[in-house]
Amino acid sequence: MCVDALPPPSGRLTRRGVLAGAAALAGTVAAAAPAAAAPADRDAASPAGRSRSASGATRGGTLVIEGGTLLDPATGDVTENAVVVIEDGTVRAAGPRGSVTVPRGAPTLDARGRWVMPGLVDAHIHLSTAAEARDALRQGATSARSGSTSFYQDIAVRELARHSPGLAPRLTAAGIFVTPDLGETVLADPDLTPLARLDDGVRSAEALRRVVEVNVARGADVIKTRVNERAGLPEQDPLTQVYSHEQLSEIVTAARRHGKGVLCHSYSERGCHDAVTAGIRSLEHGVFVGERTLGEMRRRGTYFTPTLSAIAGLADSADPVLAERGRTYLPVLERAVLAAHELGVPLAAGTDSSGGTVRPIGREVELMRAAGLSALDAIRTATTGAARLLGLERTVGRLARGFAGDAILLDGDPLADAAVLKRPARVVRAGFAL
Template identity: 70%
Template sequence: MCLDPVAAPPSSQVTRRGVLAGAAVLAAGGAAVAGSASPATAAPRGVSHGGSGRPPRGGTLIIDGGTLLDPLTGRVTEDAVVVIEDGVVRAAGARGATRRDAAAVREKARVVHADGRWVLPGLVDAHIHLSTHAEAHRALRLGATSVRSGSTAFYQDIALRELARWAPDQAPRMRAAGVFVTPKPGDTLLADPDLAPLLRLKDGIRTPEALRRMVEVNLSRGADVIKTRVNERAGSPTENPLTQVYDRDQLSATVAAARRGGATVLCHSYSEKGVHDAVLAGVHSIEHGVYLGERTMHHMRERGTFFTPTLAAMASLAADPDPVLAERGRVFLPIARRAVLRAFELGVPIAAGTDSSGGVIDPIGREVELMREAGLPALDAIRTATTGAARLIGLERGAGRLARGFRGDAVLVDGDPLSDVSVLKAPSTVIGCGIQVSDD
């Protein structure tokens, strides 16, 4: 079964909701899903469905030849073989060392010939907004085999997480955030009847009780993580991203409620004070964090707080037709690059995230490219979208490497990423849970 190696399936309550919401997603993208690995269709070679009430096992596949990179160790293996059985890596390494494992599955395996290409683990996008089947499939095809949601308006990410369990060639494995914990959620509060009473609050979601309610409903609906903010948006010309909307006490209330439910918090932030308050409040990761200061970086290193700078989103902002947003992007991007390099030098854990949304999906390889341009060595830039991001989203034992027992997620690229990380922007082949992902 193609489940997370370190996570149990969602509860029956979440599954019911996932099925209902997932039906809408599938209806919107029925043509694409009709050919996917689901119980209603014939399985591709090497894919086993199992019982009708359980997600199918992953694919059995051999990646034959190619140059294998292990981001954790930096080891490069030429003429390598990766053996994936039922969606899990059985063996990965030199041809001689994997010969017996390859022979054991050869008759039932699909073979992908990788001669002349580099083989890496599937990439991890630690901050992305996916609301439709088409967006999820596009992110997957661009190499993001695992992602952490940056929230959606109506719990679409939870439905997409369920789709990925049933059809890993259609959507990346998802850590869902549910709906945004923000002072003025507007109609997002209609995503669930239990949130609707909060619409009557004159000052919005600001009291400890209202913040706790938002978190508790998110978790009860199956959210894996909680998304909140400390500053206004950068992508809206009518907002000032340096204006603080929650203080440290309010952020602490959100973090405490999340921790009671076993979840971590990611925090949208820009201003120096806002980032500092968020870190001291106990958030697990700082998102964007343009004006992240060295004082706060030291706290982050000590606490293990991650930095997800979303450089690709700032680069896109700089090209926006709105002059206010374009100027904002041009100012923010070089400042954020300097913050990334200094955070890396100080030992702050860094994860790659594109902040893609609204139907425009940036390849996670673009974020790796911008990390490299910020001054990170090539291998460390790659780690931000493999081992680093996997650790941030709690998948370090199942993603970010092609090693025995890890999930069978891989990308094949036409070039040496250690010489030119830009090759990661356009994988020639993507494999999710042992199943080759088709083109859009």
């Protein structure tokens, strides 16, 4: 079948139809009710009482965070007794008390005895419901990049975050997976259903382009594909390659035609090398990535998102195949992460959370630290580094003038103990204290 012979994806189906359907799947009707919040300081801004713009989008909150120890991941500077002023969801000033003018009557959040950091970035997460989005946010992920969903739920979550930032992280959506077997996902969009007739699945150049085109038409920000089978299914071999270099190049070219980058699920060294040389933007998992490919990644500026916490989680599986896979893969991946870092390959933290279980992004930072990164460099993988991967380096990853008013408050020093990042004492999203 020649998929190219079909008419282009319908733009009219996009914004209302697909977003409305995805919103229902994501559970945003339930999310529209006020989310339960942690007990707030008496004066602290909260998601209640949001102000709306003429378009219906939520304006950011106004909040002053006072008295904490402020860490700037970009510089490594630590400021004691700091003040952060957030107005309309954006940082207007940050620095030591006395150097920052505090607006009269502004709501305040007492951070005395706590460390204050920018909200974290989860660069690989699967958010299919409003409940998952809230869980990620409460665990400190104020920004994230989707690793794909089955029915465009991530696009609905992205819109939910724009209108109700207290309910979801700022999200870069990937839409559906470009994979040989779409399974039930072929029903995610009427423009995909002709692909069900393909005996060999989504493998031809026409079919690969078709899935990319439909994703773009439905509002995807990035494209997700794979080169290897999955590690989390005992019946699959993660070293088996499912797409060739030529097929991956077709996906990358189709994505670039629309200004989109590609993230690629990868495990084997050959698969990793094919994906990187095909031009992907970031390599996901990458357990067996070798020195040759890491050198190519450094030269091209390809990011590495190792999802250490997902691989570590396999070791706890009740399935003996998965448990052995996790125990075997984790030390290999830790060595790959350290080698990548030492070579200068940019790293981004991602949990690969899915299926209703949201892992704390702080756990990924903790594992980056355990792999051999310094505490500050490990923190950067979930702040400034991940922000650059998402194209948000001027928006998130720091609490500095002009950046988003996203913050986490911690009960300990993250430079001394990365474990404190797994349990933020408070989360601030767009100036709203949750």
